[in-house]
Amino acid sequence: MTRVHKFSIPEIIFGRGSLSYTGLCARQLGGEKVFLVSDRGLEEAGWVARVIEVLEAEKLRWVYYSEVVSNPRDFQTHKGAEYYLQQGADVIIALGGGSPMDAAKGIALVASNGGQIQDYEGANRIHRPLPPMVFIPSTAGSGSDISQFSIITDVGRQVKMSIISRTLVPNISIIDPLILETKSQKLIIAAAIDALCHAVESYVSKISSPFTEVQSLQAIRLILQHLKPAVATRSLEHLEQLSIASTAAGMAFSNAGLGAEHALAHSLGGMFDTLHGLVHPILLPHVMRFNLSACTEKIAVIGEILLGRPLGSVQETAAAGIEMLETYCGELNVPVRLREIVQDRSRLEDLCKMAVNDVCLLTNPRPAGWEDLLHICWEAW
Amino acid sequence: MSQKPTLEDLIGIEYAKLGFFKEVQEKVAELQASNLKLELKRRHIQGILDGITDVMAIISLDFRITSVNQVFYNVFEETDPAGKFCFQVFRRQECRCASCPMVIALATNKVCRQLEIFPVNGKNRHFEITASPLRNPQGTPCHILVLKRDVTTEKEYQAKYYQAEKMATVGVLAAGVAHEINNPLTAISGFAEGLKRRLPRLKEKVDPDLAEDFDEYIDIILKECRRCQGIVQNLLDFGRPKSNHFCSLDLSSVIQDTLKLLQNHLKAYPKEHIRLRLQDPLPSIYGDDSQLKQVILNLLFNALDATSEKGCITLRTFSRRSGEEEWVGLAVEDTGTGIPSEHLNKLFEPFFTTKPAGKGIGIGLPTCYNIIQNHGGEIVVCSEELKGSTFLVRLPSGTSALPVLTL
Structure with missing residues (x-):
């Protein structure tokens, strides 16, 4: 094609x-009063204070907003936007994982375009420029510092909304591997698997391009090579490689999109508020199996990386690769069955009917209806 | 979601990260337009301000000048008034004026008007001062706009008008009084004449000494009656000028004719006591010969009274042209006692006199004033005590009828 x-x-x-370049970047974007978004965890780790120190060294004034939780809520962006306008802030800096960064995008959007965050759900519905954004990811995973996506939970509908626009791409992404050193083992794994998932899904995406494919494969290679040593040793060398992998995966999925696995993961987050990173080891192998017929060769390429060598045929390599991935995830000491994170099997049908509307499903290599998604969920149960 | 996103939406080739460039461009264009509008408005207002011929100053609440208009520099010598105290610049004072119109304007929150006389460049000027508070957008006064209109000339005209009106009133009164006195006076003199005619018959019957007394007394009555009749006639002339015989005249020859009339009288004075500096030729004027002679006589007698034997009197004639108008002037200068400054502005008032009783009743100069007014001219005086006085008469030149001031 x-x-x-x-x-x-x-x-x-x-x-x-x-x-330490954060202040300079904000200054160069015309900032005088920075709106800093982060969360409790980074406050406790001392990174918020460090960023404020850097801003003050640059003689920038700042306001701090931390009412952000995992799977950020619509009202949190509204409250943040109101605070932003009331304080007369300009440049928005987000420090954190996917949640503070997505929340910061929502705040920037509502503050500059008005209305409700729900008004912008979907693709390319933003018509006015956003305040300059400088993002500092604290996890090697979400890719929100690179992507044109913002995922916000609509509390009323219990849905994770995807808001997509090139205007949501931050102006500057500052990736400092030193921040990863203070992350827990669980968070490092969750973020890395999220990044791996981004890489796999963007690689097989219907709109992948040579520019994204090379990033996807690079990310897969680096994660397989460095995740386990990073968890075991927490050495900076391995964590740094995970950062590169996460950024590469971000570049890939921001431009190529994702697939059925992320459509399901978003719905799980919306309905059960599950931690995004924990869903992927459970669902990814099953989604890959579902997609196998549509992109055998590509999955074989991934399989070859996982196995370290090609097998006799493309089909063999692809199938063995998926099995290898399941084994790999099992070894990470994280849940691998859906029943471990979802109590009520009867709600899966509603879940899939919601997921079928997710934007991510558009780029899935094999068309999937809600029944197909439900089948995948049962497989993963 | 109103519309489901498509793959094309995700690729978003037509959608780039939005920048502020367009917005900035629009804002710049908007600002340029509004700037242009403001500039036009500013010029409009500047035009209005430039059209104001009064001195205008914006003064802060602590009495410091913030800005002034162009007229200020024409009137005052100060070259850089901004930041200085208004009382220093306007009045050359070291503290604020007692009845400051600005303070009144602020206290009453109304426009305050005042008339003030103060010296500017050594000359007393009459100013109409208007002070109005300027308010900031919150409505509290922040500055005061002060306008100073020089009304010196208007005030002078006004004073002249009052003077003329007074003269007219007094003239009518005097004529009435004179008329009333004339009748009894005629009766007194008539009966005195009758007594005088009957005296020869009385002489035969009475003591010759008594008859002589009667003769002398009746003569005195008649003499004093004639004097009274003279005064009454003067009063009547003052109040109701005789019908004019206006014709074209040479002022210099009128003066010479007048001096011939006085030849006898002037024998008592040294030869060089009266000097003539007459311009020849002099543009002719249109006037009444006998009335002008009366003016010259009056001025000359006043000068003679003011000078001692050592002093001298100069009579000068000259002509001046200013624009369309040409004037013929007569100056009577003496090196006499001068006139005290407090008397200067009363000189032309009827019945004002400094002469001892019996020497004059104070209608000489007022009569001169009336005559010159009737000729469309002007009479002014300047004098310095102990040095002398100059009376200056200015008459319009020309040979035909003039727009005569009506009284």
Whole structure:
């Protein structure tokens, strides 16, 4: 399939200690009073204080907003936008994992375009520019610092809304591997598996391009090579490689999109508020099996990386690769069956009927109805 | 979601990260337009301000000048008034004026008007001052707009008008009084004449000494009656000028004729006591010969009274042209005692006199004033005590009828 591709990413500042450029970046974007979004965990780890220190060194004024939880809520973005306007802030800086970053995008959006966050659900529905955004990811996973996505939970409908727009791509992403050192083992695994999932799904996406595919494969390779040593040793060298992997996966999925696995993961997050990173080891192998017929060769390429070598045929390599992935996830000491995180099997049908509307499903290599998704869930149960 | 996103939406080739560039462009265009509008408005207002011929100053609440208009520099010598105290710049004082119109305007929250006389560049000027508070957008006064209109000329005209009106009133009164006195006076003099005619018959019957007394007394009565009749006639002339015989005249020859009349009288004075500086030729004027002679006589007698034997009197004639108008002037200068400054502005008032009783009743100069007014001219005086006085008469030149001031 030939089509016109597009590849857009923010400016990326990468390296140990790159956090100290935050103030300079905000200043260069015209900032005078920074709106800093983060959460309790990063406050406790001292990173919020460190960022404020950097801002003050640059003589920037700041306000701090931390009413953000995992799976950020619509009202939190509204409250944040109100605070932003009331304080007369300009540049928005987000420090954290996917939640603070997605919340910061929502705040930027509502503050500059008005209305409710729900008004912008879907693709390309933003018509006015957003305040400049500088994002500092604290996990090697979400890719929100790179992507054109913002996922916000609509509390009323119990749905995770996908808001997609090139305007949601931050201006600058500052990736400092030193921040990862303070992350828990659970968070490191969850983020890395999220990134792996981004890489796999964007690789097999219907709109993947040579520019995204190379990033996807790079991410898969790096995660397989460094995740286990990183968890075992927590050495900075391995964590740094996971950061690169996560950024590469972000570049890939922001431009190529995701697939059925993320459609289901979003719905699970919306209905059961499950931690996003925990869903992937359970669902990914089953989604890959479902997609196998539509993209055998591509899954074989992934399989070859997982196995370390090709098997006799493409089909063999692909199938063995998926099995290898299941084994790999099992070894990470995380839940691998859906029943471990969802109590009520009867709600799966509603879940799938909701997931079938998720934007991520658009790029899934094999068309999937809700029945197909329900089948995948049963497989994973 | 109103519309389900498509793959094309995800690729989003037509959608780029939105920037503020367009918005900035629009804002800049908007600002340029509004700036242009403001500039036009500013010029409009500047035009209005430039059209104001009064001195205008914006003064802060602590009495410091914030800004002034162009007229200020024409009137006052100060070249850089901004930041200085208004009382320093306007009045050359070191503290604020007692009845400051600004303070009143602020206290009453109304526009305050006041008339003030103060010297500017050494000359007393009459100013009408208007002070109005300027308010900031919150409505509290922050500055005061002060307008100073120079009404010196208007005030002078006004004073002249009052003077003329007074003269007219007094003239009518005097004529009435004179008329009333004339009848008894005629009776007195008539009966005195009758007594005088009967005296020869009385002489034969009485003591010759007594008859002589009667003769002398009746003569005195008649003489004093004639004097009274003269005064009454003067009063009547003052109040009701005789019908004019206006014709084209040469002022210099009128002066010479007048001096011939006085030849006898002037024998008592040194030869060079009266000097003539008469311009020849002099543009002719349109006037009444006998009335002008009366003016010259009056001025000359006053000058003679003021000078001692050592002093001298100069009579000058000259002509001046200013624009369309040409004037013929007569100056009577003396080096006499001068006139005290407090008397200067009363000189032309009827019945004002400094002469001893019996020497004058104070209608000489008022009569001169009336005559010159009737000729469309002007009479002014300047004098310095102990040095002398100059009476200056200005008459319009020309040979035909003039717009005569009606009294």
